[in-house]
Amino acid sequence: MKMADLSTITSAFQEIKNRAESHWRALYDSGKPVIMVGTATCGRAAGALEVLKAIRGELKRQNLNCPVIEVGCMGHCYAEPVVIISKPGYPSICYGHINPVITERLVKEFILGDNPCFEFVLGALEENDLVPSFSDFPRAKYEKRVILKNCGHIDPTEIDHYIAKGGYSALVKALQMQPEQIIEEVKRSGLRGRGGAGFPTGQKWEVCRRAVGEPKYVICNGDEGDPGAFMDRAILESDPHSVIEGMIIAGYAIGARYGYIYIRAEYPLAVERVQVALRQARKLNLLGNHILGGDFNFDIRLFQGSGAFVCGEATALVACIEGKPGIPRPRPPRMATRGLFAKPTAVNNVKTLAFVPQIINNGTDCFAGTGTEQSKGTAVFALAGKVVNTGLVEVPMGTTLRQIIFDVGSGIPGGKRFKAVQIGGPSGGCLPEAALDLPIDFDSLTNAGAMMGSGGMVVLDEDDCMVEIARYFLEFTQRESCGKCTFCRLGTKQMLEILNDITQGRGKIDDIGMLSQLAEDVKAGSLCGLGQSAPNPVLTTLRYFRDEYEAHIKEGRCPALMCQDLVAYYIVPEKCERSCDACVGTCTVEAISANKKRIKVVDQEKCVKCGTCLDACPPQYNAVVKLSPPSEVPGSE
Amino acid sequence: MNKKVSTTEEQVKIRQETKQIFKRFGKKRGNLMPILQKVQGKLGYLPQEAMLEIADFLEIPGIDVYSVITFYNQFRLNPPGRHSIRVCLGTACHMKGGYITLDAWKRRLDIDRGETTPDREFDLDSVACVGCCVMAPVTVVDGKPQGKVEPTKVDGLLLAFEHEQEKKSKNENG
Numbered sequence: 001m002k003m004a005d006l007s008t009i010t011s012a013f014q015e016i017k018n019r020a021e022s023h024w025r026a027l028y029d030s031g032k033p034v035i036m037v038g039t040a041t042c043g044r045a046a047g048a049l050e051v052l053k054a055i056r057g058e059l060k061r062q063n064l065n066c067p068v069i070e071v072g073c074m075g076h077c078y079a080e081p082v083v084i085i086s087k088p089g090y091p092s093i094c095y096g097h098i099n100p101v102i103t104e105r106l107v108k109e110f111i112l113g114d115n116p117c118f119e120f121v122l123g124a125l126e127e128n129d130l131v132p133s134f135s136d137f138p139r140a141k142y143e144k145r146v147i148l149k150n151c152g153h154i155d156p157t158e159i160d161h162y163i164a165k166g167g168y169s170a171l172v173k174a175l176q177m178q179p180e181q182i183i184e185e186v187k188r189s190g191l192r193g194r195g196g197a198g199f200p201t202g203q204k205w206e207v208c209r210r211a212v213g214e215p216k217y218v219i220c221n222g223d224e225g226d227p228g229a230f231m232d233r234a235i236l237e238s239d240p241h242s243v244i245e246g247m248i249i250a251g252y253a254i255g256a257r258y259g260y261i262y263i264r265a266e267y268p269l270a271v272e273r274v275q276v277a278l279r280q281a282r283k284l285n286l287l288g289n290h291i292l293g294g295d296f297n298f299d300i301r302l303f304q305g306s307g308a309f310v311c312g313e314a315t316a317l318v319a320c321i322e323g324k325p326g327i328p329r330p331r332p333p334r335m336a337t338r339g340l341f342a343k344p345t346a347v348n349n350v351k352t353l354a355f356v357p358q359i360i361n362n363g364t365d366c367f368a369g370t371g372t373e374q375s376k377g378t379a380v381f382a383l384a385g386k387v388v389n390t391g392l393v394e395v396p397m398g399t400t401l402r403q404i405i406f407d408v409g410s411g412i413p414g415g416k417r418f419k420a421v422q423i424g425g426p427s428g429g430c431l432p433e434a435a436l437d438l439p440i441d442f443d444s445l446t447n448a449g450a451m452m453g454s455g456g457m458v459v460l461d462e463d464d465c466m467v468e469i470a471r472y473f474l475e476f477t478q479r480e481s482c483g484k485c486t487f488c489r490l491g492t493k494q495m496l497e498i499l500n501d502i503t504q505g506r507g508k509i510d511d512i513g514m515l516s517q518l519a520e521d522v523k524a525g526s527l528c529g530l531g532q533s534a535p536n537p538v539l540t541t542l543r544y545f546r547d548e549y550e551a552h553i554k555e556g557r558c559p560a561l562m563c564q565d566l567v568a569y570y571i572v573p574e575k576c577e578r579s580c581d582a583c584v585g586t587c588t589v590e591a592i593s594a595n596k597k598r599i600k601v602v603d604q605e606k607c608v609k610c611g612t613c614l615d616a617c618p619p620q621y622n623a624v625v626k627l628s629p630p631s632e633v634p635g636s637e
Numbered sequence: 638m639n640k641k642v643s644t645t646e647e648q649v650k651i652r653q654e655t656k657q658i659f660k661r662f663g664k665k666r667g668n669l670m671p672i673l674q675k676v677q678g679k680l681g682y683l684p685q686e687a688m689l690e691i692a693d694f695l696e697i698p699g700i701d702v703y704s705v706i707t708f709y710n711q712f713r714l715n716p717p718g719r720h721s722i723r724v725c726l727g728t729a730c731h732m733k734g735g736y737i738t739l740d741a742w743k744r745r746l747d748i749d750r751g752e753t754t755p756d757r758e759f760d761l762d763s764v765a766c767v768g769c770c771v772m773a774p775v776t777v778v779d780g781k782p783q784g785k786v787e788p789t790k791v792d793g794l795l796l797a798f799e800h801e802q803e804k805k806s807k808n809e810n811g
């Protein structure tokens with residue numbers, strides 16, 4: 001860029017930054033406590049909006065006018081709704097599991113009084129002598145927040161907050177570099193795509209820069225199709241500008257004119273927040289024509305998906321933006337040379353792009369200094385399922401599964417035994433206890449038959465059936481197959497039917513061989529990653545949990561007591577308490593009645609196996625049990 | 638294709654409302670998805686009349702519009718109910734009994750996935766992960782994700798709707 005432009009850019013940005021910083025400082029300079037409420041989707045599902053309303057109401061009743069701001073997701077989703085209070089003289093304290101009643105107490109006792117209400121404290125944001133801080137948590141040893149750093153600490157609808165925290169300074173720095181230089185930096189950092197395949201980002205950009213064709217495009221892939229993952233949602237909802245900044249830098253490096261952010265339809269809040277963020281960036285001339293007064297023109301549009309897993313695949317995604325059914329096409333030609341509207345296009349995952357400003361700002365060494373030889377930097381995982389601390393975690397590549405699940409996630413709740421971890425969603429696999437010491441990076445997981453995928457991690461315990469989870473994923477991929485390739489369309493269907501038979505007690509011993517054969521064929525005979533990886537959940541469960549398949553087939557028994565057709569609920573007469581009616585009242589289909597001796601009995605014909613009675617039976621009696629096979633129920637034939 | 642809309646009056650209205658939406662769009666094929674989303678946002682579903690209008694506007698065959706609509710999960714061919722129930726069947730929700738929750742909704746509403754109750758009060762469908770897996774099993778009720786929806790909570794939510802209904806009819810009558 002020309003010298004004259006450079007000084008215009010830096011001075012234009014300086015002005016923006018000064019304003020943003022004074023805006024941010026004003027929040028705290030007032031000397032009033034600042035209250036932050038996490039209102040990302042996860043918080044909302046737990047009642048964060050009610051909490052927000054209650055806080056505002058209580059402050060008004062008390063005639064206090066402290067700033068209340070909505071922030072995104074801090075990653076401590078297990079403790080939602082989460083509220084942070086920064087009161088002068090105290091460390092910033094984060095409270096968990098808040099409800100409107102607790103809110104009232106926090107206002108009365110902490111904001112008005114000086115009792116920090118220790119019983120609701122989750123942790124303090126900084127170290128202090130008063131309350132334990134997050135850095136004292138055992139998980140702090142493993143966590144390293146790079147792209148999650150702002151999440152939950154700024155208002156995602158205020159561009160000034162992002163700028164005050166150092167945002168958009170990487171863009172200014174990048175605009176002063178040659179595009180090739182940026183590509184070189186990204187290459188040197190070793191950044192690999194976080195969308196699943198781990199393709200080197202710098203290399204992709206380089207091909208795209210060199211390709212002929214105008215205009216070029218940058219696409220942010222926010223389809224997040226893995227049905228158990230929420231990292232990209234959390235980032236888009238909590239820190240949308242980090243992704244936008246990454247995109248603008250990518251656009252400059254590649255020589256692109258337009259960008260698209262593709263977000264799946266299931267994420268309405270992410271769509272809303274990104275829309276607001278784009279508007280604000282445009283207003284400050286960080287997007288649009290002559291960005292910051294220089295000669296770079298780049299604008300971003302938001303494109304909303306409409307619910308199709310396969311649209312996460314880059315060629316299908318492009319077809320979708322073009323207004324066609326999302327059906328993948330063979331590569332080459334690669335996207336980087338012939339993508340959207342047949343022009344050179346760089347498609348990158350949300351997280352990949354969010355890393356870019358960090359790399360430009362902190363230098364490649366800082367990024368490359370974490371992680372393993374082949375996989376640099378940190379990885380973000382969405383931890384869900386049977387684990388105590390569900391939520392978002394960001395750890396250096398190379399951290400082991402055991403550290404994530406047991407140290408960061410605090411293990412399995414309810415004293416249950418760990419059975420497997422499902423990683424990589426429908427394209428990944430289920431890894432057993434024996435694989436827990438594998439370091440997580442792009443390559444080691446692939447060797448174990450799973451893959452890192454984009455970061456979904458669902459922990460499974462002894463109550464989860466491995467055949468059922470394989471069946472579940474097959475049902476998903478079978479439904480989501482676009483139907484182009486015969487093996488993917490029909491092979492997954494055949495596999496699903498076999499798995500349905502096994503989980504419903506109609507399995508035959510030859511089925512296992514047939515499944516493995518079909519799995520190999522579908523892998524080999526499919527064009528895109530959907531079909532090529534669809535058999536992974538089946539192959540890994542066959543590899544590590546074959547005994548469960550055999551129990552289903554040979555004995556009609558589900559060892560995890562999960563498959564509905566293979567279990568029965570039974571009330572042990574000796575344990576049932578005559579005077580208790582808990583199960584009768586909660587049974588959703590009136591299948592439980594008391595016999596002459598006031599002992600409760602399940603009518604097996606009526607029972608829909610929803611398990612409500614098991615939860616309702618008071619723990620001191622513990623009379624409801626699940627039996628498999630159902631013929632175990634005394635009196636049945 | 639979907640059921641014919643009953644009256645010509647309704648058909649005319651659908652055509653008009655669909656055309657209203659075109660004002661904000663150019664005649665580019667790339668606008669098909671955004672137009673479909675906007676029309677569905679307005680009408681709640683995509684009736685045949687709307688599809689034909691859209692095909693006319695973009696100058697593409699009607700079958701292309703239909704093929705896109707049936708490819709994507711979000712598009713509906715049936716009119717929605719007043720309340721929408723979306724049961725999450727993502728991995729976390731499934732493993733925590735989402736399928737049991739879906740069964741409970743089906744049983745109570747007496748309809749299947751993808752259907753609307755005859756009184757058009759509720760429509761039921763599944764969705765693959767709404768991103769709050771930690772609250773599994775999740776049901777999105779009228780756009781709002783509700784955590785830990787097990788069969789008893791299904792009954793609770795339905796009861797709340799009933800109360801609301803009663804209150805409304807009481808207000809109307811008195």
Ligand SMILES: Cc1cc2nc3c(=O)[nH]c(=O)nc-3n(C[C@H](O)[C@H](O)[C@H](O)COP(=O)(O)O)c2cc1C
Pocket residue numbers: 192193194195196197198199201221222223224225226309310311312313314315347348349350352353454528529530
């Ligand atoms: C069936 C299928 C689904 C995919 N879903 C996603 C997705 O949801 N998000 C994503 O970023 N990449 C997804 N990908 C990978 C993309 O094709 C592409 O590799 C990625 O967006 C490139 O970005 P990256 O280099 O930053 O990883 C999917 C691939 C396949 C085959």
Ligand code: FES
Pocket residue numbers: 227228229725726727728729730731765766767768769770771773775
């Ligand atoms: S699996 Fe249900 S919200 Fe993610």
